[in-house]
Amino acid sequence: MKAIIIEDEEIIAKVLQNKIKNADEGIDIIDVLPSLKVARKWFLNNAEPDLIFMDIQLSDGVSFELFEQFQLTCPIIFTTAYDEYAIRAFKVNGIDYLLKPVDDNDLKRAITKARAWNKSSSSLEGLAELVKSFTGNSAASKFKEKFLASMRNQWMPVNTKDIACFSKESLNYIYLFSGDKHMVDFNTLDEVEELLDPKQFYRANRQYIINVDAVATVRPSENAKLIVRLKEPNHKFEIDMSREKAPVFKKWLDR
Numbered sequence: 148m149k150a151i152i153i154e155d156e157e158i159i160a161k162v163l164q165n166k167i168k169n170a171d172e173g174i175d176i177i178d179v180l181p182s183l184k185v186a187r188k189w190f191l192n193n194a195e196p197d198l199i200f201m202d203i204q205l206s207d208g209v210s211f212e213l214f215e216q217f218q219l220t221c222p223i224i225f226t227t228a229y230d231e232y233a234i235r236a237f238k239v240n241g242i243d244y245l246l247k248p249v250d251d252n253d254l255k256r257a258i259t260k261a262r263a264w265n266k267s268s269s270s271l272e273g274l275a276e277l278v279k280s281f282t283g284n285s286a287a288s289k290f291k292e293k294f295l296a297s298m299r300n301q302w303m304p305v306n307t308k309d310i311a312c313f314s315k316e317s318l319n320y321i322y323l324f325s326g327d328k329h330m331v332d333f334n335t336l337d338e339v340e341e342l343l344d345p346k347q348f349y350r351a352n353r354q355y356i357i358n359v360d361a362v363a364t365v366r367p368s369e370n371a372k373l374i375v376r377l378k379e380p381n382h383k384f385e386i387d388m389s390r391e392k393a394p395v396f397k398k399w400l401d402r
Contacts, residue, residue, distance in 0.1 A: 150200060
């Protein structure tokens with residue numbers, strides 16, 4: 148049984164790993180993810196595990212936000228310091244939980260329950276309701292909604308959803324679906340990537356971040372690379388995608 152741990156405190160994560168090993172040697176911890184940012188990237192690049200041990204409050208947000216971006220169906224064992232009110236919510240929705248510090252016997256019972264998990268529609272609906280009750284569908288608001296673009300010695304707000312791609316050239320530019328090109332103020336594409344919804348925007352290479360709705364065609368190239376062409380009026384863009392990124396990008400498009 149392959150499992151991951153999502154926990155932002157390194158010591159707690161290591162202790163939990165040891166406790167899991169002692170509780171059930173059949174569980175293989177394949178990764179420990181210290182933040183929402185890392186977890187998002189992990190789920191974009193990896194298949195869903197058999198089990199997740201998940202802290203609720205992480206350094207960069209609440210872990211429930213992951214369920215609004217990824218349709219996870221495996222059992223989740225939450226670790227939490229939440230009060231009894233929150234715990235009752237977990238019980239009603241059939242999701243197991245462990246209070247910190249994790250008790251060995253509670254951990255064994257939770258793992259037993261996880262092994263018997265039934266991926267029924269009612270279980271998934273319960274999880275969806277739980278996520279909604281804690282996040283209030285607010286994950287989207289975590290991402291940047293507008294960028295300030297430079298236009299004729301003045302600034303103009305541009306809606307993020309109207310941006311077809313970000314380009315790091317000699318200067319920094321955004322290209323809109325309208326075909327308009329504007330200069331924007333940012334240091335690196337890494338910085339911009341952190342502000343964007345990963346379901347909507349993809350880091351194609353060192354030079355471009357592209358909007359999924361701007362993709363016109365994708366064609367294979369030499370050495371298992373891809374060439375991504377954007378829709379008109381930005382069809383002049385033919386963006387190279389590396390062999391390493393190609394399978395991840397196809398998975399991102401095919402959803």
